[in-house]
Amino acid sequence: MKIRYDLKPAAQRRTAPLKPEGPLSFGQLRTDHMFLMDHVDGSWRDPRIVPYGPFSLDPGAVVLHYSQEIFEGAKAFKHADGEIHAFRIDKNAERLNRSAPGLCMPTVLVADQVEAILALLDVDRLWFPEQDGASLYIRPFMIGTQDSLGVKPSNKYLFCVFLSPSGPYYPKGFTEPIKLLISRRFHRAAPGGTGALKTGGNYAASLRAGEAAHDLGASQVLFLDTTDTWIEEAGAMNHYHVTRDGKLVIPTFTDTILRSVTSESVLALGKAALGVETVQERIPLAGFLEGLKSGAITEAGGFGTAAVVSPVGAYVFEDKTEVLVGGGAIGPHTRRVYEVISGIQRGTRPAPAGWLFKAPRVV
Ligand code: PLP
Ligand code: COI
Numbered sequence: 001m002k003i004r005y006d007l008k009p010a011a012q013r014r015t016a017p018l019k020p021e022g023p024l025s026f027g028q029l030r031t032d033h034m035f036l037m038d039h040v041d042g043s044w045r046d047p048r049i050v051p052y053g054p055f056s057l058d059p060g061a062v063v064l065h066y067s068q069e070i071f072e073g074a075k076a077f078k079h080a081d082g083e084i085h086a087f088r089i090d091k092n093a094e095r096l097n098r099s100a101p102g103l104c105m106p107t108v109l110v111a112d113q114v115e116a117i118l119a120l121l122d123v124d125r126l127w128f129p130e131q132d133g134a135s136l137y138i139r140p141f142m143i144g145t146q147d148s149l150g151v152k153p154s155n156k157y158l159f160c161v162f163l164s165p166s167g168p169y170y171p172k173g174f175t176e177p178i179k180l181l182i183s184r185r186f187h188r189a190a191p192g193g194t195g196a197l198k199t200g201g202n203y204a205a206s207l208r209a210g211e212a213a214h215d216l217g218a219s220q221v222l223f224l225d226t227t228d229t230w231i232e233e234a235g236a237m238n239h240y241h242v243t244r245d246g247k248l249v250i251p252t253f254t255d256t257i258l259r260s261v262t263s264e265s266v267l268a269l270g271k272a273a274l275g276v277e278t279v280q281e282r283i284p285l286a287g288f289l290e291g292l293k294s295g296a297i298t299e300a301g302g303f304g305t306a307a308v309v310s311p312v313g314a315y316v317f318e319d320k321t322e323v324l325v326g327g328g329a330i331g332p333h334t335r336r337v338y339e340v341i342s343g344i345q346r347g348t349r350p351a352p353a354g355w356l357f358k359a360p361r362v363v
Pocket of ligand 1: 073233235236238260262263303304305306
């Protein structure tokens with residue numbers, strides 16, 4: 001892919017590393033540039049890096065009415081070698097290409113997605129936030145841009161990648177366990193639907209549930225399947241629990257659960273690296289609650305790019321009753337998984353081959 005660079009004049013670009021004064025929140029800041037590419041007449045055209053800013057869309061653009069959109073979320077980190085390394089962005093690119101056909105959208109070659117992300121990280125490398133626990137969050141997305149009100153796939157698309165220097169997704173970071181609402185009222189995804197795809201509509205549909213969770217002091221909803229039998233995942237992360245007999249269990253990826261790159265990494269690392277066996281099973285709600293009460297389940301939490309490893313200290317129900325996990329404290333397995341995953345990401349622990357992508361110095 002031949003990327004065209006249409007950069008800001010040097011005097012308008014960041015010239016020194018970003019050193020945020022206060023704690024950085026998640027997803028608020030932007031960098032100087034973004035990557036864009038158009039899909040017209042069946043092929044991707046004009047890959048380019050341009051100044052970050054608004055782009056124009058027809059008010060009748062398909063994405064604005066029928067939500068023909070897919071996105072990804074990944075992270076890059078600055079290592080002790082001073083270079084920027086992105087974590088498993090090939091996996092995100094593969095997932096975007098699994099989401100695309102589900103929304104009748106074109107795919108983008110994995111190599112091209114990786115190249116686009118690395119080129120943008122190269123250009124905006126000074127935006128890496130030098131603060132504990134911070135990262136450069138990477139947001140690739142694609143939208144249907146045709147001006148058309150018929151309910152049918154757009155005939156044009158825009159693919160964009162931008163970056164966000166970010167702190168932790170939950171304001172207290174890893175230090176304080178979160179609470180999740182187990183809801184029988186709201187459901188995130190139905191069989192045969194888009195739950196396993198990363199599309200904006202899933203998140204729009206989960207907003208009201210998220211607000212209900214906040215009203216009960218919870219950060220997110222832990223969604224059940226539509227029969228309220230099985231534990232699925234949270235609004236922005238997969239779920240896991242650890243059993244007293246030493247297993248870390250992630251719900252089986254069905255068509256109503258997003259295949260998390262973080263979960264896949266935990267599963268691949270397994271006992272050798274994490275000191276706990278990692279497995280996938282379908283998790284019946286009844287058995288899960290029983291395990292919490294009896295103490296057979298000792299830890300729980302969420303996995304995600306933004307969330308990293310987020311310990312859960314308690315679950316709340318719509319009748320406001322609560323149940324604690326492991327006495328509400330962060331357990332040893334959760335700590336170890338967090339340390340190993342973030343160590344690999346930040347270059348303080350060896351990464352399995354192919355997990356890190358170094359931004360080349362081109363610009
Ligand atoms: N599940 C949902 C619904 C998500 O939004 C996310 C975040 O991307 C995840 C799971 C975790 O996936 P990943 O680890 O690939 O970020
Ligand atoms: C991510 O973890 O990258 C996500 O996309 C989750 C959320 C911010 C929507």
